[in-house]
Amino acid sequence: MADSAYTDAVPLLPQSALVLRQGRTWLLLLLLAVLLGLLLRSGILQLPLLKDLLTWSPALLLGMLANIQISVLAIAIGTLAGLFIGVLQLSSVRLVRLAARGYVQLFRNAPMLILIYFSTYVFPFELHISSHYVSFPDWIKVTLGLALPASANVAEIFRGAMLSIPAPQWEAASSLAFRRTQLLRWIILPQCLRRMLPSWMNLYSTITMGTALASLVGVHDLLDTAQIASTTVNRVDFTVAIYFTTLLLFFIYCYPISRFTHYLERKYAFI
């Protein structure tokens, strides 16, 4: 109800701009189709190549699933940990605050690849819990490696959002007899989460792209599959095509996220 009231009153984009935007997308697809046609006719792109691509596509998609799985889990762990550390960053205890800030600065400013190597070689490959051995597969280690920077970034996004809520909002809610917990629940956090959402989704996009690094520590993901396909078929045109396909798959997954983020930024701009 609330959302519709808002969109009724202020259109997010003028209708004409929206049509233009859609028009541009279609034009792009048309251009791609024409390009594909030209490549086919010129003989650079040949039917055997398409057949090979088709053969490998289920494997590629399965590999992509690994990337998605890692990214979703990493952002989930990262968000939970990040919110917790974000709260610690705002603690009134100086030591807690400093420790949390240290964590955030350390993992925000570290290259993802190094964190992935770090988690891969620092964590044991299996855990020994009483008499049970729990194996600790590489993809989980990569997930943790990506969850580290994710948590640091979420903590920072949360801190920024909290500090961006003007102090009078606290005062206004207090004067309306809100308890501190109620005030956080109904007034501060809803505003915070709205402000966090675009940055959080950007972060998710970044983490998803970072999952490609998993192939470097032996996780069987999209990029790894592409490499295997490339060496198996062992043909230059196929190698080129498969890496283009890899790029395209990441683009298809990440681009809508980035568009949706853009939409959310506009939608919540008035807050």
Place this chain on the structure above:
Amino acid sequence: MPLSEVRPDAGNVLVELRDVHLAFGRTAVLKGINLQVRRGQAVSIIGPSGSGKSTILRCITGLLKPQSGDIFLDGTDVRALKSEAELIGLRKRVGFVFQQYNLFPHLTVLENLVIAPTRILGQDLASARSNAHALLERVKLGGKAHAYPGQLSGGQQQRVAIARALAMQPELILFDEVTSALDPETVGEVLTVIGELVQDGMTCVLVTHEMRFAEEVSDEVYFTEAGLIVEHGPAHKIFSHPDSERTRTFLTRALRGEEQGRRQTNSFSPISFDRLKFSV
């Protein structure tokens, strides 16, 4: 005719401040404030900027804690309130309207009015909503229930803020320079709403720079300067023949400024005041 003569001070004392001192660090802001508000009274606090007027209001509702002195609300010792629950109990009875409106930007106007009564007072949603609609009619914003604060003008936001305070059915409303942030054109509409509240018998404490308005609606006026009450008394007395030279200087200057402001911008509509006078 000044209101104080129309409405004798029949009510008992609702708010009382005795020798209240407050300092921020080494800066003394309140240096011994004595103030009394009776039930049903409208009391204005006037004075130069930085004289501690807003600080007095924040002390009454427990947002600030003075270092010494006593504050009583209907016999409750505000300074002795320790726990959150006790402060909550106090704030349920006292409404507060801010200079910067401070509406909740993520909620619609209606939700702004409904959230505290439902979450804090435990009213059911339906009755809170119908109450909110009635209040919006009262501040003449019936059509804006589903708008967001960001879509309203300053004057409209301030009227919503008044309605939000009223939705908690407080015994007392504190107005903290509620027209200072407004465009001159919208000042009148907010003052009209406050004037009507005063007529309806709501106990109000107003910190204001609108001297004409203060004179019109107040029973009692306090003139503060540098953290002290210089003078207080019935509105007509303070405005016509104040005892203190400082009060006189301040009023002369403030009223001249208001006259000029009105001539230049044709600011707040005289119509609202005429209406007020007739209905009184």
